[in-house]
Structure formats: structure tokens, C-alpha cells
Amino acid sequence: MVTRTEEEEVNRLENQVENGGGGVWEYLCLVHKLKLRRSDMVLKHGLSILNDSKKRSALGPEEWTLYEQVAVAAMDCQSIDVAKDCIKVLQRKFPGSKRVGRLEAMLLEARGLWSEAENAYSSLLEENPFDQVVHKRRAAMAKAQGNISAAIDWLNKYLDLFMADHEAWRELAEIYVSLQMYKQAAFCYEELILSQPTVPLYHLAYADVIYTLGGLENLQTAKKYYASTIDLTGGKSTRALFGICLCTSAIGQLTKGRSKEDKESSELQSLSAMALEIDFN
């Protein structure tokens, strides 16, 4: 997760870099470290370093990681030629490297040559079955082709081995939500909450899924998770506030006549409604 201070730092550096100030390398390092996807910026400024032989050699061994970073960014921006050049340089430097092999496979993928890329990835996995990036690429590729069920298969296979990888769980959860398989998605979000209990985003998404599933018990659970989201965000999540209102009214409809615990819950609802009003004013 990217914290707020880190994000501010990135934005500050990005501004500085955009306006011609120094700190390009620091910016690229930070983007790399935080795994941000700002490919256009990385491509533009990374190339400016790589094209300047003096700046490039000043990086020392970091030069090659920059080549890799720029290559990936270029693929993301569909600048296939730039990516090809970068990979060629890396190939000359590290012949037979698996990491470069991975880049080549990604290049095939970027050019839309799915079956070739698939073959390349499989052969990479044969050599090293624990290459998490390749596993993930494969799932992402299936998703890019629109082959969602294959993507789910790959992700499940991957999670069977690397079951502590919460990013993969999140991806799987989102895919399940898009397919309206809410029970499975709920499981994935539970897993995410377990691994990071203080991230309000997962509480919110879990509440959404549970609410969509419906049923009295689920609705009550969903309300609780909306409440925890409010608590974790300090009441700044409009979606959670809205969710509370929806849940309460839905519960009220289901339990019409049988009023047992509506006293305290209605207070939560009125409070969130008031907070919403303040937000909208």
C-alpha cells in the first residue's frame, strides 16, 4: 500500500521533474519502489537519462535496472520499438538471463502475439516454477484476452502455491465481482481483511459484496463492515455512509413488525445521514 506521505512525495517529485528541475533519478527510483504505474512519465524521463551517455554511466550498475524499468514502461505505452531497443541492450549485457527472458515474453505479449508469449512464459516457468511475476503475467494475459475463466484458473493455481500473496487475492476478488460470483469474492475479501485488517478499502469492498448477496444476516454483517470502514476512515468514506443507510432500510424492510434492535441502529443511520448531508452541502 502507498501511504499518503509517499504519495505526496511522488507528486512533489513529479512536479519538479516535469518543470525541468532535477531529481529525475530519485523520481524513477521512488516509482519503482512503490510499484506505481506512471508509465508515460517513466518512459519520458527514463529515456532522457538513457539517451545521455554521461548521465547513464553515472548510474553504475543501476543503469540496467533503469533499462528494465523503461522497457516495461514502454510496453505499457505501446512504444514497442523503444522496448525492443532496451531489451536488446540488456540481452547483450546479460545473455541467457531469465529476467531478460521474462522481458522478451512480455514484449511478445505487448505485441499481441498471445500464443508465442504463452509458450515463452511456460518455458520460463519450467525453468523456475517459483517465478511469481511470470505466474501473474500469465493470469493477466488471460484476462487481457478476455478469457476470464482461464485467468481465474491461473490465479487459483498461483494462489494454491503462494497463498499469502494478497495482491493476487485482490485481483481474484475483483474478477469474481465482475462475474457476479459474490460468494467467492466474499471469500477473497475475507482473506484480504485477514492479511491487512487495518485497510478500510477491503472492509468497504467486503461490505459491498455481502450487501449484494442479500439476506438478513448478510445485511447485518454488511452494516457492521460499513461501520468499521467509517471508523477506519474517520467518517470520510461517503460510500460507507451511504451503505449504512441502504443497509438499515433494507434490514428494516426485512424485519418489519419484529423490532428488536432497531433503536441503536437507527441512531447510526441518522448519524450517517447527517454526515452525508454535511458532505453534500
Added chain:
Amino acid sequence: MAVHDDVNGSTEKSNSGMDELLTFNAENMQNNMKVIYYSRTFLSIISGAIAGILGFTGLMGFIFYFLVMAITSVALAAKASFSIHSYFNSWNCIIFDGFLGGLMSFVLFWTFAYDIVHIF
């Protein structure tokens, strides 16, 4: 003391708004512990050198060490604005963590400085 405060400045709020329930962001918590450990080690080395240069011997030196550590504990607690439970598991980690490890460094630097200044 300046460096110590500087190091300590990176202490992050580990669990905003969750101070009653004991839940911690493990990463931030670890970071806090690390900061404590660093400031302790740093202070034990520095205080060892000071004790040696001032020529404390025997019990005096150890009293000096305890004093410094006590001050550190208070300073750390003050840095966490005395709401320990929003940053750490318990008071113990602020008071005792790195105490014995620091003692070893303290003795070494105490001896070293004392010998160089006073014995020869």
C-alpha cells in the same frame, strides 16, 4: 540527543483511530521497535564514551547508564505523547527493549574511552 530525536521522528502512527482495540499494523509496529532499538544502541554507545571520558568508575558508571536509559525511556514516551498503546504493544517495549544489548556496547565503549583517557 539531537540525532536521537531525529531518528525518533520517523515513528509512524501505527493505528489511527483504533487505540482501544489492540490491533496493530505489523509493519509500522516493527518500524517503531526498530527506531527504539536504534536510539537505544546509539545512546548506549555515546553514553559509554562519555562515561569513560569523564572517568566514572565502578558503580558510578552503571548508575550513569541506568540514568541515561531512564531518560531515553521518558523521552521516547514523550515522543509518543505518552499514549504508548497507540504505538506499541505495552510499556515494556519502551522501557526494557534493547536494555541488555545496549549494556554490552556501553561497557565496551566505557572501557575503551576510560583506558585511552585515564589509564595510560
Added chain:
Amino acid sequence: MAEDLVLDTAIRDWVLIPLSVVMVLIGVLRYFVSKLMKGSSQVPDPKIVKEGQVIIRARNLRAGANYIPAKSFRARKAYYSNEENGLLHVPKGQAQNPQAQMFSDPNMAMDMMKKNLSMIIPQTLTFAWVNFFFSGFVAAKIPFPLTQRFRAMLQNGIDLSTVDVSYVSSRSWYFLNLFGLRGLFSLILGEENATDDTQRMMQMSGFGMDPSKTLGAEKDGLDIVQHEWALPKFEQRAEAVLRKLVK
């Protein structure tokens, strides 16, 4: 015995200070060497990778149990620790002892050897070097009195029973440095100080850890976890938050 020994300043210049400086430098050197050696990685055993991941996930479950509904918790608990095919359940016969496992896998033994050698060799070399150059010096005096029992520890290498115990021989000064510099290393070398000798020495006797044992321990831990859903409390807290916000 009471009178103070007069130590030559040359001892300070040529024994005490060089010894300490060399200890620091060797520590730094070893840090970088071990960093270099760590670079080469080999393909790990899939079973071990998976077990590690299972343990992380089970630990997460234990830590965050109160954040998921009771039903989900029970389902997960059963998934991990049921007696037939739970992930954390280790069949009795399968729990081979690590020693046998080590002999069956020479690669592992090799690795262990390499790790230990990288620790032992520089240690013995420095020790031999200290012995060779600096044996027999009374190098320092600790500034606090100690009882006779410490004589063997502090005056290693000089056989004088009349010297006050607080005088330290050069060899013992080496040992003092070995233990006391750990703090300094962690300061100057950053977080992952690879020079944590004393802890590694302890681990060596255990000879690595046994994954099936950690699995079992995790299972026991999971068995005794009481599930107490934390979410109902959050409703009140959300109310409090909102009340503050609305005001």
C-alpha cells in the same frame, strides 16, 4: 595487588586501538562478503515454499480472526486444521527428522556448511591473528571491580594470579569487542546486520528449523484461538466517530 599497574602508552597505540579498529573493519568486511555470497539463489523445494506460505496465511488468520464473521472463521479453521487433510496437519510418519532429511539432500548440507564456514573462518582467522600478534599483553582495565571468578574470562592468555581482576588481556579484549560491537554494527550497517554471531551460534546447535514442527505449532496456536467477532464493537465506535463529525 592493590597498587596500580602502569601500562605503557605504546600498548595503547599498538594493541588496544589497532585491535578495536580491526574488529570494526572486519565486521564491515564480513557484512559485504556475506552480501555477495547471498546473491546466488537456487530453486527452492516447492513443498517448503508452500509450507511457508501456509504458515503466513495461518498466522494472519490467527491475528485477524476477530475481523471476519464467525462462520468464515470456522470454515477456515477447519480448512487448516482438520485431522484428515487440513493444510497444517502433518501425518505422523511423514514428519521426518531434519537430520535424516539433511543427509538425503546434500545440497542442503552444502548450504549449511557454506553459511557456517563464512561465519567460522573469519572468526578463527581473527582469533589466530590476535593470538599471534597480541598475546600476553595486559591491554586494558575495565573501570569497575569484579570478583575472582571473572579472571578466566578477562585474563585469558596471561597466567598471573596477582594482577587485579579488572585488568583485561588482549585476547579477552577481543572477545569483549566481539560481543559489544554488535550494536555499533547495527547502527552503521543498517537493518539487516548479517554479523549477528551470537544468535547464529545458538541456531547452529539447533541446525536449522524443522518445517513440520512449525506447522504443528501453528496448528496448536490456531486450535486455541477463541473467535470473538470484533465488528459489533465497531458500530458503537462508528457512531462515536460520526457524532464527532456531525458536531
